[in-house]
Amino acid sequence: MTPTDDPTPLRADARRNRERILAAAEAVFAERGPSASTEEVAARAGVAIGTVFRHFPTKNDLLGAIVKTFMARLTEEADALADHGDPRTALFTFFTRMVEEAAAKRTVVDLLAGAGVDMGVAKPVQTFREAIGTLLARAQGAGAVRQEIRPDEVVALLTAACQVALQAGWDPGLRRRTLKIIFEGLRPKDDG
Amino acid sequence: MTPTDDPTPLRADARRNRERILAAAEAVFAERGPSASTEEVAARAGVAIGTVFRHFPTKNDLLGAIVKTFMARLTEEADALADHGDPRTALFTFFTRMVEEAAAKRTVVDLLAGAGVDMGVAKPVQTFREAIGTLLARAQGAGAVRQEIRPDEVVALLTAACQVALQAGWDPGLRRRTLKIIFEGLRPKDDG
DNA sequence: GAAAATAATGAGTCGCCACTCATCTTGTCA
DNA sequence: TGACAAGATGAGTGGCGACTCATTATTTTC
Numbered sequence: 001m002t003p004t005d006d007p008t009p010l011r012a013d014a015r016r017n018r019e020r021i022l023a024a025a026e027a028v029f030a031e032r033g034p035s036a037s038t039e040e041v042a043a044r045a046g047v048a049i050g051t052v053f054r055h056f057p058t059k060n061d062l063l064g065a066i067v068k069t070f071m072a073r074l075t076e077e078a079d080a081l082a083d084h085g086d087p088r089t090a091l092f093t094f095f096t097r098m099v100e101e102a103a104a105k106r107t108v109v110d111l112l113a114g115a116g117v118d119m120g121v122a123k124p125v126q127t128f129r130e131a132i133g134t135l136l137a138r139a140q141g142a143g144a145v146r147q148e149i150r151p152d153e154v155v156a157l158l159t160a161a162c163q164v165a166l167q168a169g170w171d172p173g174l175r176r177r178t179l180k181i182i183f184e185g186l187r188p189k190d191d192g
Numbered sequence: 193m194t195p196t197d198d199p200t201p202l203r204a205d206a207r208r209n210r211e212r213i214l215a216a217a218e219a220v221f222a223e224r225g226p227s228a229s230t231e232e233v234a235a236r237a238g239v240a241i242g243t244v245f246r247h248f249p250t251k252n253d254l255l256g257a258i259v260k261t262f263m264a265r266l267t268e269e270a271d272a273l274a275d276h277g278d279p280r281t282a283l284f285t286f287f288t289r290m291v292e293e294a295a296a297k298r299t300v301v302d303l304l305a306g307a308g309v310d311m312g313v314a315k316p317v318q319t320f321r322e323a324i325g326t327l328l329a330r331a332q333g334a335g336a337v338r339q340e341i342r343p344d345e346v347v348a349l350l351t352a353a354c355q356v357a358l359q360a361g362w363d364p365g366l367r368r369r370t371l372k373i374i375f376e377g378l379r380p381k382d383d384g
Numbered sequence: 385g386a387a388a389a390t391a392a393t394g395a396g397t398c399g400c401c402a403c404t405c406a407t408c409t410t411g412t413c414a
Numbered sequence: 415t416g417a418c419a420a421g422a423t424g425a426g427t428g429g430c431g432a433c434t435c436a437t438t439a440t441t442t443t444c
Contacts, residue, residue, distance in 0.1 A: 011390055011441055037431055048393045053433060149373065156370045159359070160352035167351070178348045181341065185377025203411055203420055229401060240423045245403060 018055050020045040022069070025062055029107035034063055063107065064120050070108045071124035074098065078131035087138035091145065092183055094135055095158055099179065102162035109162045129155055145186050157182055210247050212237040214261070217254055221299035226255055255299065256312050262300045263316035266290065270323035279330035283337065284375055286327055287350055291371060294354035302358075321347055337378045349374055 010018065024045035028036045038059050042049045056062035077097070081090040102109050133151040140147055161182065165175060202210065216237035220228045230251050234241045248254040269289070273282040325343040332339055353374065357367060 008390090013440065014391060017392080038433085039431070049432095050394065050434080051392055054391070057433090059432065150369070152366055153370050153373055156356050156362070156366060157373060160356040160370075163355040164348050164352040170348070174344055174348060177342070178345050178352075181345060181349065181377040182374065183377070185373040185375070189381065200420090205410070206421060209422085230403085231401075241402095242404080242424065243422055246421070249403090251402065 014055075017045070017047055017051055021047060021052055021055055021062075022065060026066055026069075029063070029066060030105055033106040034110055038062070067108055067121045068124050070105065071121065071128050075124070075128045075131045078128070078135055082131070082134045082138060087142040088144040091132075091135040091139040091154070091186075094132075095154075095161070095183075096179060098158060099161045099165045099175065102165040106166060109159075109166060132158070143188065146188050149186060154186075157186075206247075209237070209239055209243055213239060213244055213247055213254075214257060218258055218261075221255070221258060222297055225298040226302055230254070259300055259313045260316050262297065263313065263320050267316070267320045267323045270320070270327055274323070274326045274330060279334040280336040283324075283327040283331040283346070283378075286324075287346075287353070287375075288371060290350060291353045291357045291367065294357040298358060324350070335380065338380050341378060346378075349378075 021041065024047075025041045028041050028044055032040070038052055039049055041062070042052045045052070052062070056065065078094055081094050085093065129151060132154055136145060136149070136151055136154050139145040140149070161179065164170065164178070213233065216239075217233045220233050220236055224232070230244055231241055233254070234244045237244070244254070248257065270286055273286050277285065321343060324346055328337060328341070328343055328346050331337040332341070353371065356362065356370070
């Protein structure tokens, strides 16, 4: 379980380059989406193209690594809200925050919502869904969300909202109003 | 305005091929999305690749033609519902129908929601938005939708739902339940 | 401070795909 | 029916992008 006792520890320069590549890939894919070229990632990382492929044998592996990191970050955030936030608002806060970030995370949104690309991120995605489930359960316990709503539906709505947040011409006002409609749909009828 | 008095009417075989290409393109792009190759369209149409490019000088032109047709069909459908349907349910009926079709219309959904590809379909899209606006106004007039909701928000929600309907693993049950949440968000508070 | 192991380099390969054009075919019209 | 314009054909071009590998460079190790 400890990541430090790998069979063959990386050489110093290799470790450094790996980090640079991940950082560059995150930036490039965030801007240009998953179809950005590996060349561009290499250039941004200040590294030759071959080095990228040494660390990540296929482009899919690179994308998978990014998505895994991002999902972990989101899960952590959801867990923190579940532990320390107001149960009545935590789900809505998280939802809003994630949609706001969506525009900057084109790749993750595209891949999560997109065609059935697999790339071995099933486990992080599952963990993420569980974190959402916790937020939802707490909101329901506090009477802020209708009882019959299931985690799958929330994840679907969340994905949908993020997808649309990528669109051009989505000003913050429209985003806020659209989210409000979704939230109204989640709330119990008698909620003020 | 009459499309028959073009400067140079098409030859019989050209007219026939044009129709075949459009039909093939609609099918291929529906299945494989907008990244499907022009070769595949030509093959499905039973026509050489050069013929496709004679009728549609760029792939974008071909995509634009398909999208235009589809938007026109949708607009027509929305107008029909506005004229003959129950105002209380017409918007919801249309919404549901369009989302159900989304899985079969990958290209249109991708392009509508996607990056700012322009391809000269601005006018049909505008017309479509107006048709949605009519449906919405009638639903509001009948008290089936809250007054403060604007057409832009409905279009955003519609696009979002269609986007997500493309996902693998979306069974009809999940789709129905998710749409229900959205519809709850649109309805007035005191609505049964 | 070499030798050995590991990593970086980047020109090159391969396949895909939008698009072209010289040549052949077919519809049209007198 | 024959001549000509309009259209169809499909091998070819160019560019792009994922991926390879022989060579060169840098660490590590003793």
